[in-house]
Structures are given as C-alpha cells and as structure tokens.
Amino acid sequence: xxxLRKQATAMMALGLLALSxxxxxxxxxxxxxxxLVINGDTKLVTRVPAPAxxxxxxxxxxxxxxxxxxxxxxxxxxxxxxxxxxVDAGNAAWSTVMGTEGKSCASCHNGIDxxxxxxxxxxxxxxxxxxxxxxxxxxxxxxxxxxxxxxGWNSNEMSGLTSAISMQSRGMPVDVATDGAAAPFWKExxxxxxxxxxxxxxSCASCHxxHFGDHVRDERLSQGQINGFPxxxxxxxxxxxxxxxxxxxxxxxxxxSYKEGTDPLRELELYVASRGNGLSIEGVSVRP
Amino acid sequence: MxxxxxxxxxxxxxxxxxxxxxxxxxxxxxxxxxxxxxxxxALGTGGLTLTLPEIAENGNTVPVSVDAPGAVAIMILAPGxxxxxxxxxxxxxxxxxxxxxxxxxxxxxxxxxxxxxxxDGKFVKVTSTVKVTIGGCGG
Amino acid sequence: MASNVTPRVKVPATAKVxxxxxxxxxxxxxxxxxxxxxxxxxxxxxxxINRFTCDFNGKNVIDMxxxxxxxxxxxxxxxxxxxxxxxxxxxxxxxxxxxxSDSKTIALG
Numbered sequence: 261x262x263x264l265r266k267q268a269t270a271m272m273a274l275g276l277l278a279l280s281x282x283x284x285x286x287x288x289x290x291x292x293x294x295x296l297v298i299n300g301d302t303k304l305v306t307r308v309p310a311p312a313x314x315x316x317x318x319x320x321x322x323x324x325x326x327x328x329x330x331x332x333x334x335x336x337x338x339x340x341x342x343x344x345x346x347v348d349a350g351n352a353a354w355s356t357v358m359g360t361e362g363k364s365c366a367s368c369h370n371g372i373d374x375x376x377x378x379x380x381x382x383x384x385x386x387x388x389x390x391x392x393x394x395x396x397x398x399x400x401x402x403x404x405x406x407x408x409x410x411x412g413w414n415s416n417e418m419s420g421l422t423s424a425i426s427m428q429s430r431g432m433p434v435d436v437a438t439d440g441a442a443a444p445f446w447k448e449x450x451x452x453x454x455x456x457x458x459x460x461x462x463s464c465a466s467c468h469x470x471h472f473g474d475h476v477r478d479e480r481l482s483q484g485q486i487n488g489f490p491x492x493x494x495x496x497x498x499x500x501x502x503x504x505x506x507x508x509x510x511x512x513x514x515x516x517s518y519k520e521g522t523d524p525l526r527e528l529e530l531y532v533a534s535r536g537n538g539l540s541i542e543g544v545s546v547r548p
Numbered sequence: 549m550x551x552x553x554x555x556x557x558x559x560x561x562x563x564x565x566x567x568x569x570x571x572x573x574x575x576x577x578x579x580x581x582x583x584x585x586x587x588x589x590a591l592g593t594g595g596l597t598l599t600l601p602e603i604a605e606n607g608n609t610v611p612v613s614v615d616a617p618g619a620v621a622i623m624i625l626a627p628g629x630x631x632x633x634x635x636x637x638x639x640x641x642x643x644x645x646x647x648x649x650x651x652x653x654x655x656x657x658x659x660x661x662x663x664x665x666x667x668d669g670k671f672v673k674v675t676s677t678v679k680v681t682i683g684g685c686g687g
Numbered sequence: 688m689a690s691n692v693t694p695r696v697k698v699p700a701t702a703k704v705x706x707x708x709x710x711x712x713x714x715x716x717x718x719x720x721x722x723x724x725x726x727x728x729x730x731x732x733x734x735x736i737n738r739f740t741c742d743f744n745g746k747n748v749i750d751m752x753x754x755x756x757x758x759x760x761x762x763x764x765x766x767x768x769x770x771x772x773x774x775x776x777x778x779x780x781x782x783x784x785x786x787x788s789d790s791k792t793i794a795l796g
Contacts, residue, residue, distance in 0.1 A: 327605060328601060328603065328605050329601075330601040330605075330611045331605050333611075334611070337697075337711070339695065339696075339697035339711040339712075339713065340711060340713075340762065340764075342713060342760045342762065344695060344713070345693065345695060345713060345714075345715045345760055348693060348695060349691065349693070349715075416691075476685065477681065477682060478603065478679075478681035478682075479605070479681065493606075494605065494606040494608055494609035495606045495608055496608075497608055497609060497758060497759035497760060498759075508685075509685075512685040548605035548606045608758060608759070609758045609759075610758075613764070626756055629756050630720075630722050631754065631755060631756070633752075633754035633755075633756065634754055634756040634757065635751060635752060635753055635754060635756075635757060636751065636752040637749060637750075637751050637765070638749065638750040638751070638752075639748075639749060640742075640746060640747025640748050640749060640750060641746050641747060642742070642743040642744075642746040642747060642748040642767055642768060642770075643747075643748050643749060643765070643766065643767065643768065644707035644708060644709075644748075644765075644766030644767045644768040644769075645707060645765075645766040647765065647766055648749065648751070648763065648764065648765040649762075649763070649764040649765070650751075650753075650757060650758075650761065650762055650763050650764070651757070651758040651761070651762045652756050652757055652758060653720070653755075653756045653757070653758055654756075
C-alpha cells in the first residue's frame with residue numbers, strides 16, 4: 261500500500277497529462293490461457309479489446325481472471341457457487357405476491373426468462389429521461405404496480421431479484437448505450453472515474469486503470485469491471501451490489517462516500533459498465 | 549499515509565472479534581480435541597491427503613478437502629482459531645470414497661491438521677500451512 | 688432461528704450400478720460462530736448447523752459434525768456408491784432444534 265501511495269503521488273504530479281496519454285495504457289493478460297467455463301459447457305468471454313471510447317485500456321478483463329484458482333473454481337459449477345442460493349431465492353420471489361395489488365412479478369412479466377438481456381443493458385435511460393439502474397426498475401414495479409414498499413438497495417430481497425434477473429443474461433455481452441440520451445450521464449460518470457477522492461487522493465483510474473494486475477498487499481487489483489455483478493463476496497459471505505462495491509471503494513480512499521441509489525453512482529455505473537462492453541454477463545459471480 | 553500494516557491487521561482482526569488466547573491455551577484446546585477423537589492413540593502418517601490453498605484470499609471462506617482411502621472418519625482442526633474444531637466426516641457403508649470437501653473460516657495464518665481413523669483402528673495425521681491474507685484495502 | 692434456510696443439492700439424474708457419483712450440497716445459513724459481537728459489543732450467541740447426514744436407500748453415506756469454523760452457507764461435497772436405483776435423503780440439524788431436509792431420486796441408466 262505504501263508503494264501504491266508513492267506511485268499515486270508520483271502520478272498526481274504528472275497530473276491529467278498521464279491520464280490522457282494513450283501510451284500509458286496497460287495490456288497484460290492477468291491469467292493467460294485460462295478460460296471461464298461454467299457447468300462444463302458454458303464458456304464466458306472474460307477478455308475483449310477495449311471499447312473505442314475507453315482510451316486508457318487496450319484490452320478489458322473480467323475480475324474472475326485476477327483471482328486464485330480456488331476462488332475461480334467456485335464460480336465454475338452452479339452447485340459450488342454460493343451465489344446460486346440468492347438466485348434460488350430470487351426465482352421464488354419472482355412469483356410471490358407482494359403489496360396491495362395482489363400481484364407478483366410474474367403477473368405482468370410471466371416467466372423470469374422474459375428478463376433475458378435486461379441486465380446486459382443496465383443502467384439505462386428511462387422513458388422520463390432519467391438514468392436508472394436495475395434496482396430502480398425493480399422498485400418502480402414494486403411500488404407503483406404492486407403497491408408494496410420499496411426494497412432496500414442492499415436488502416436480501418433486492419439482491420435475490422437482481423441475481424435471478426442477471427442470470428437470464430448469462431453469456432450475453434455487456435451492451436450499455438453510451439450515446440444519445442445516455443451521453444450526458446456517461447460523461448458525468450467518466451468525470452467521476454478520473455476524480456481523485458479522499459485522504460488517499462485516489463481515483464478509480466489510479467488503481468483499476470493504471471495498476472490493474474499489480475498487488476496491493478497480497479491481493480491483485482482488477483480492472484474493476486462490473487460484468488460479474490451481483491457478486492458473492494467471500495469476505496462478507498453475501499451478495500454485493502454494484503453500488504455497494506462502489507460505495508466501499510470510495511470509502512476506502514478515506515472519503516465521505518456516495519450512498520447506494522444516488523445519481524453519481526448511477527452515472528459511474530453506466531461509465532464503468534461501458535468499459536466492459538463486450539465482456540460476458542456472468543450471471544452471479546464469486547470474488548474474494 | 550499514517551495507517552501502518554500492523555494497524556490495518558489489528559482493524560481486520562478486531563472486526564472478527566476474536567478472543568486473544570495465549571499459545572499455551574491454543575495447544576491445550578488442540579490436544580483435547582485430538583484426544584477426544586483418538587482416545588489417546590498414537591498418530592502415524594501416510595494414506596491421508598489434505599488439500600488446501602497455499603494462500604487463502606479471504607479467511608472467511610477457505611476451501612478444504614480430505615481424502616483417506618479406507619478411513620472410517622476424518623477430523624479437521626484449525627489450531628489457530630478461537631476453537632480448534634472445524635469438522636468431522638464419518639463415512640457410512642454407502643460412501644463412494646473416503647473423500648469430502650467443505651469451506652471453513654481461518655482466523656489467521658496457521659497449520660491446519662487432519663487426522664483420519666483407519667478401518668484397522670489406527671490413526672494418521674497430516675498438516676498443511678495456509679497463509680491467510682487481508683484484502684488490499686484492509687478488508 | 689435462522690430464516691429462509693433453503694438447501695441446494697446436486698445429484699446426477701442417472702448412474703450405473705457400481706458408479707461412484709459426486710454429490711454437492713449448499714444450504715443458506717448464517718453459521719453464527721459465537722465469536723462475534725453486535726454493534727453494542729454484546730456477544731452474539733452461537734447458532735450453527737451442527738450436523739449433516741446423507742443416506743441412500745436407508746444406508747448411511749456420510750455423517751458430518753460441523754463446528755463454528757464452517758463458513759456461512761455451508762458447502763459439503765462427497766461421493767456415494769450406486770448399487771441400485773433409489774432415493775437420497777439429506778438432513779441438516781440446526782443448534783436451535785430445526786431440521787432441514789431434501790431428497791433426490793437417482794435412476795439406473
């Protein structure tokens with residue numbers, strides 16, 4: 261960590277110049293020759309050339325590639341993967357009536373397979389022109405159509421539904437829109453990605469663009485891709501949402517962090533998702 | 549940056565609210581757990597495999613498996629934990645092997661122990677070191 | 688009592704006589720070790736699944752003792768020998784007296 265701090269300070273001296281120079285882009289496959297195959301038959305895309313609007317990276321890598329083989333193995337079989345407990349819970353919740361209108365999710369949407377592709381395009385600008393995360397779309401249904409109380413962003417009820425919905429897009433490429441109505445939100449997210457925060461004065465890029473593959477203590481920094489979310493973290497032994505992970509990361513720079521379900525994190529989610537455009541949605545993943 | 553590695557370790561361990569025990573207390577609990585399983589019989593070696601990651605990415609969830617062809621039962625101990633017992637597998641007549649796996653909590657870097665009771669009543673022991681790390685940002 | 692405790696078990700649908708099959712089980716459970724404290728610093732009492740058994744056609748496959756060092760959402764993997772078609776019965780025993788069970792049928796083929 262001390263080492264990283266020194267490098268971060270050095271980079272700060274270089275300022276924005278360092279961030280805008282294409283020559284800084286790193287391309288080092290974190291786990292050459294290793295592929296993520298689930299249940300012996302579903303091969304997921306864990307490395308693709310970086311999207312054109314992400315000049316800081318040459319190739320993008322799923323976080324799965326950065327971890328120990330024993331951690332990787334937990335995601336390769338749906339009966340070893342503890343995140344599947346949340347998927348089971350979400351599938352059950354899908355057809356469970358809640359709220360005053362006597363409806364379940366299935367009352368309007370039929371089988372959960374109708375959600376195929378939804379996770380891959382999130383977050384997305386809604387009809388009213390606001391950028392919404394998957395959790396926002398769920399809570400819109402829960403409150404306005406079902407007459408129930410909004411689910412907490414970090415609640416088990418919410419992570420069950422996001423996990424089960426995400427599974428419907430497993431293997432599909434991340435494909436978030438960055439142009440048109442999404443463009444101004446994407447720009448804001450990009451700005452936030454490169455903004456240094458906290459006592460440590462680290463931006464997302466300080467670790468996840470300029471130092472992915474390097475070690476912080478004994479852990480390898482990933483690119484911070486979010487194609488694997490929702491994630492079962494071995495540390496907390498529960499499901500972690502994208503915003504919850506962002507919250508923790510910003511907090512760890514010793515900053516007052518943004519709360520889950522706020523616009524800055526929706527914008528950051530859009531921008532970070534776009535950095536992984538082309539990677540497979542993993543459904544639910546396992547990370548340390 | 550003023551937060552030293554030692555401070556960060558203290559924070560991480562404090563979060564797990566582990567009792568701080570003297571080494572002697574650890575050893576006594578370990579010996580008692582072994583004696584309960586073996587009845588004080590001598591411990592041999594061989595025929596028992598203990599599979600663990602060399603480095604656990606998070607001590608809260610560490611995959612472990614044991615394999616001892618012909619065993620009746622296998623016990624796993626983590627002497628560096630607040631209580632050493634982890635699990636005991638007893639194999640029945642319909643078992644397809646004397647192999648089993650699970651996931652365990654390790655409070656710190658330590659030598660994990662497995663002891664198998666073989667069908668002839670003898671006991672064998674094996675140990676394996678696991679380094680338990682703390683996430684990059686102290687988590 | 689732990690809420691929403693649900694097991695998840697993988698057994699192949701078919702096997703041949705003499706086959707050794709691998710069974711994987713997961714169950715959602717917090718496995719409160721008794722070593723943790725709440726926000727006010729009070730110890731949280733232990734509440735774990737302390738025993739797991741698997742039987743095939745009434746014969747025992749494995750009988751496991753679980754201690755507080757087993758991780759949240761216990762995962763257990765083991766092998767069974769198939770000598771006939773039949774039923775697997777899986778049982779998890781909670782400290783609070785609750786018993787959770789599941790069963791799977793395997794056919795010869």
